[in-house]
Amino acid sequence: MDVAERDRRYVARAEPPDGVQVARSDGCFIFDHHGKKYIDFTAGWCVGNLGWGNDEVRAAIRAFDGPTYVHPDHLYRPWAELAEALAGIVPVKRAKCYRATGGSEAVEIALQVAMAATGRPGFVALEDCYHGNTLGPRSLAGDCDQHPNLLAHCHRVGPPLDERAAGRVERLLRGGTVAAFVMEPVVCNLGVLIPSKEFMTRVRAVCRETGTLFVADEVATGFGRMGKLFASEHFDLDPDVMCLAKAITAGYAPMGATVATEDVAKAAGVDFYSTYGWHPLSVAAALANLRFWGQHKVRILANVADQEENFRSRLTGMKFAEPASIRVMGLAIGVEFGDGSDYAAKLGDRCREAGLLVSTEEDNLLTMYPPLTIDREVARRGLDLLEGCA
Ligand SMILES: Cc1ncc(COP(=O)(O)O)c(C=O)c1O
Incomplete structure (x- = not known):
């Protein structure tokens, strides 16, 4: 065959x-x-x-002679090193990392952290967005035809992402039931849609005023794609939560990371058991990738x-x-x-x-x-x- x-x-x-x-x-x-x-x-x-x-990432993987696997409840030096390294480069203040296997899981964790931290059920995202293939991210997109049993309370705002769209987001957030506004800071999944600076600034401010978290999905935009290490930097955006995956290991191994501010992580108080989240080989690749970026x-x-x-x-x-x-x-x-x-x-x-x-x-x-x-x-x-x- x-x-x-x-x-x-x-x-x-x-x-x-x-x-x-x-x-x-x-x-x-x-x-x-x-x-x-x-x-x-x-x-x-x-x-x-x-x-x-x-060459550097490949060499790190070839040279790896650490443990086959580490149970998530153990201590493992490279986990702490990677979390510290990520905290040092993301625009999230006093960042803490949740360990995931890929982008969908990273977004899924972000949504659950947001719900737990705010005690609210709702989300606002962009029309026709894509944030992954699990039911949480699909709920953001509202793919109801394919998936009838989605999270309720998901609202969407369409382009152009200008002052008027920011106004629509504002009206939704003022209802007080929205846990997080979620978007790619530059929307790869809508064909590289670039929001206006006014949109980003106003939405960020309204998030702050209404106690809504700003979740930046940088799964696609992260690690230099947009000409800065993270797309958020183009807008001086300091998200409450940031999702990373894809280029985090330069393609060598699966990995996702949800980075939240210390305050959000503390308020959420939730843990996520992910069997293969931050597998030792993936961590070796990610650390080598970050070293390469550093140099x-x-x-x-x-x-x-x-x-x-x-x-x-x-x-x-x-x-x-x-x-x-x-x-x-x-x-x-x-x-x-x-x-x-x-x-x-x-x-x-x-x-x-x-x-x-x-x-x-x-x-x-x-x-x-x-x-x-x-x-x-x-x-x-x-x-x-x-x-x-x-
Ligand atoms: C912006 C964004 N978020 C999340 C995901 C999901 O990532 P993964 O395929 O690693 O689950 C993707 C995948 O394309 C994506 O583009």
Whole structure:
């Protein structure tokens, strides 16, 4: 039985796989089983921010000779070290970390912490948001067709994220039943939607006034993607709770972290038993990733700034067959075509054929999240391929 047939029989999916049978990855490239080389403008969707195969992270995993597993109730030095390291870089004040296995769990924990800390049942999030695949995050999005038994009391506010939208959030929060306002500070899951500074400032202030927690989901935006270590920094935002995952281990191992202020953690007074949360190997990868960031942050972020300009100017000059709205922040890039268009989906297919991987979450929306370490030459080749397919 070939791989595609075996996958079809045994792997549960609603959509067929995209046809790329991955054999190997290196830097900005993915290689399939025939040796065909793809330029990867997705980085696994905000996972491989350092490019695939970072030597330092790989070496840390290879050199690991710690315990096979540590029960969550034990003490383990690298847990304390990682929590301290994260507390030192996030914009959350006096941060404490909950240990999780991935992004959905990190958000799930954030929601439960918020409910426990405030004693309130409600949430406000953005229309069509995505915060993970468990029922809590799905409740934020209100995917009622698929999941009828969602948390009640979830309200949503739609774009544009301007003063008027902030007013709508304010009216909801003034009801006094909302535990948390939850958003990605720059919304990757809505095609790199960038809120106005006024929206962020006002919503933050109203959260404070009404005793509502501000939960920043930085699962996708974290670790340099937006040109700063965290997207919150663009808005001088100090969230009460921040969710991290994806690039936290540079792609080497699963991990999630929910970072809350000491006050919130104390008020919540809840614990989360997660069997594989912060597994020793994942922690070794995350610590190596953070060490790498500590040593190379200035250089990486300078490259992001350079490439941000490069992608913006190339894309705005590109002749797409349909009118496009282009949004770029750091190395998060959204190209949106008109409602009802399937141009992005078709363009994504042509790109893949030509040897370039991009994401098309919606038929009219193309997103790109290249490794932050991408150089000019690879970026040029990828953008040339995109232009050739447009
Ligand atoms: C913003 C955001 N939050 C949470 C998640 C869920 O993360 P995971 O797939 O690790 O559960 C995702 C996944 O894409 C995400 O983009």
